[in-house]
Amino acid sequence: MVYTTFAIVATNLLLLLFLTTSGSNDYTSSVQIREGEASHYQQSVEDFTGKTHEIALKTASSAVINHTLRQGEGIQDGEETLEALLINGTSDEIDRLFRYASLNKWREDVSESAEDRGYTLSIKFNKRSLDDSFLSMTGNLTSRIELEAPQTSSRFNKTVRYENQVSLVGLEDTMLFSRSDETYRNKYRRCSFRKPAEKITDGTVSNQGATFGKATRNKDSGNKEEKILVTDGEPNSSRANAYAGTVASSNEDPEYKNTKYIFGAETADIEEGEDLILYRDQVWSSRIRQIINTGCYLKSNVTGETGPGLMERMENKLQAQENETEGLLTIIDKKRLPEELQYPGRSSIGYKYFRSDEGKKIAGLTGNKSFDKNRDGYREDFRLDEQHIEKWNLNTPDGGLTY
Structure with a gap:
C-alpha cells in the first residue's frame, strides 16, 4: 500500500514535472516566434524605407521639373527644394502636396501599422545628401530605426544607410526631353558640329x-x-x-x-x-536653327560632360566652368507641353554660349541691348513665340516646334 501510494505520488510528480517542462518549452517557443515576427517586421521596415526613399527621390525630381515647365523659369535652390519635397512632400517654392510619396508620410503610416501590431516604432532620418549628374540624381540617407515589442521585451535598434539613384530616362526633363503626342521622347544627342x-x-x-x-x-x-x-x-x-x-x-x-x-x-x-x-x-x-530643329547638344571640351547637371537644369542654369573656353549649348523646347503644363507666354527655349576666345557674348541671340532695347545685356533664355519661330524659320508644319 505504501509502495503503491509512493508510486502514485512519484508518478504524479513525474507527470507534473513533464507538464511543467512542456509548458516552458511552449512558452519559450512562443517568445521566439514573437521575437522572430518582430525582427522580420523590423527588416521589412528597413527595406521599405529604402524603397520609399527611392520613390520620393523620383517624385520630388519630377515635381521640380514639372514646376519649372509650368512656370517657364527655374527654381531658386534645387537642393533645398528637393530636400523639402523628399521629407515633407511640399516646399516653399512648390506648394503642391506630394505627401503620399514623402518620407514623413511613410513614417506616419508605418508607425500606425506597427502600433496595430503591438509594437512601438521610431524612425529618424538623419544625414541626407544629394548628388546630381547629367542623367541621374543620387540621394543618400541615414536612418535610425528602433522597434520595441512589449510582448517579448525585445528591442531592435539599427542605423541603416541608403543610396538610391534615379535615372532621368522617363522623367519630364526640361532640357532633355521634348513633348509630342502625349509622350516624352529623348531627343538630346550630340551635334555633328563642334561650336554653336x-x-x-x-x-x-x-x-x-x-x-x-x-x-x-x-x-x-x-x-x-x-x-x-x-x-x-x-x-x-x-x-x-x-x-x-x-x-x-x-x-x-x-x-x-x-x-x-x-x-x-x-x-x-x-x-x-x-x-x-x-x-x-x-x-x-x-548653328542655332540646326540645334533647335535637331535637338542636339555641344559637348564640353573641358569636363567632357554631355550636358549640365540635373540640379542646374532645375534652376535653369547653364554655367561654364572657370577654365572652360568653349562648351555646351543647350536648347529647350517648352512649346509642346500638355495643357496643364502650359502658361501663356511661358513657352521658351534656353541656351547659352560658353566662353570663347572671340565674341564671349554674341549679340543678337543673347539679348544685346543694341539689338533689343527690352533686354538688358546677356540673357540665357530666349522666348520661343510665334515671332521668333518665324524669324528663325523653325520647323512648324503642325503649328508647333518639332524635331
Missing part, C-alpha cells in the same frame, strides 16, 4: 550693334564686289530689300545707316542661305 557659332571673317569697317538672318547674295549689285545681304526672309533676291545687314569685301561707305554693316570682309566662304550673326566687326556662322 563660328566666326567666318572680320571686317575693317563696321557700325555698332548686331543682327542675324540668312545670307542672300546680291546678284543685282552694280558693284564689282558682291555683297552679302543678311535678310529676315527666305534666301532669294526678291526679299533683298528687307535685309537687316550687309557684308561686303569693299570698304565703301554705308548705304543705309539704320542697318548693320560690315565692310572689308572676305565673303567667298559665305554660302547662300547660310545663317549669319553680324556682331561688331565679326561675321559668324550660326
Whole structure:
C-alpha cells in the first residue's frame, strides 16, 4: 500500500514535472516566434524605407521639373527644394502636396501599422545628401530605426544607410526631353558640329550693334564686289530689300545707316542661305536653327560632360566652368507641353554660349541691348513665340516646334 501510494505520488510528480517542462518549452517557443515576427517586421521596415526613399527621390525630381515647365523659369535652390519635397512632400517654392510619396508620410503610416501590431516604432532620418549628374540624381540617407515589442521585451535598434539613384530616362526633363503626342521622347544627342557659332571673317569697317538672318547674295549689285545681304526672309533676291545687314569685301561707305554693316570682309566662304550673326566687326556662322530643329547638344571640351547637371537644369542654369573656353549649348523646347503644363507666354527655349576666345557674348541671340532695347545685356533664355519661330524659320508644319 505504501509502495503503491509512493508510486502514485512519484508518478504524479513525474507527470507534473513533464507538464511543467512542456509548458516552458511552449512558452519559450512562443517568445521566439514573437521575437522572430518582430525582427522580420523590423527588416521589412528597413527595406521599405529604402524603397520609399527611392520613390520620393523620383517624385520630388519630377515635381521640380514639372514646376519649372509650368512656370517657364527655374527654381531658386534645387537642393533645398528637393530636400523639402523628399521629407515633407511640399516646399516653399512648390506648394503642391506630394505627401503620399514623402518620407514623413511613410513614417506616419508605418508607425500606425506597427502600433496595430503591438509594437512601438521610431524612425529618424538623419544625414541626407544629394548628388546630381547629367542623367541621374543620387540621394543618400541615414536612418535610425528602433522597434520595441512589449510582448517579448525585445528591442531592435539599427542605423541603416541608403543610396538610391534615379535615372532621368522617363522623367519630364526640361532640357532633355521634348513633348509630342502625349509622350516624352529623348531627343538630346550630340551635334555633328563642334561650336554653336563660328566666326567666318572680320571686317575693317563696321557700325555698332548686331543682327542675324540668312545670307542672300546680291546678284543685282552694280558693284564689282558682291555683297552679302543678311535678310529676315527666305534666301532669294526678291526679299533683298528687307535685309537687316550687309557684308561686303569693299570698304565703301554705308548705304543705309539704320542697318548693320560690315565692310572689308572676305565673303567667298559665305554660302547662300547660310545663317549669319553680324556682331561688331565679326561675321559668324550660326548653328542655332540646326540645334533647335535637331535637338542636339555641344559637348564640353573641358569636363567632357554631355550636358549640365540635373540640379542646374532645375534652376535653369547653364554655367561654364572657370577654365572652360568653349562648351555646351543647350536648347529647350517648352512649346509642346500638355495643357496643364502650359502658361501663356511661358513657352521658351534656353541656351547659352560658353566662353570663347572671340565674341564671349554674341549679340543678337543673347539679348544685346543694341539689338533689343527690352533686354538688358546677356540673357540665357530666349522666348520661343510665334515671332521668333518665324524669324528663325523653325520647323512648324503642325503649328508647333518639332524635331
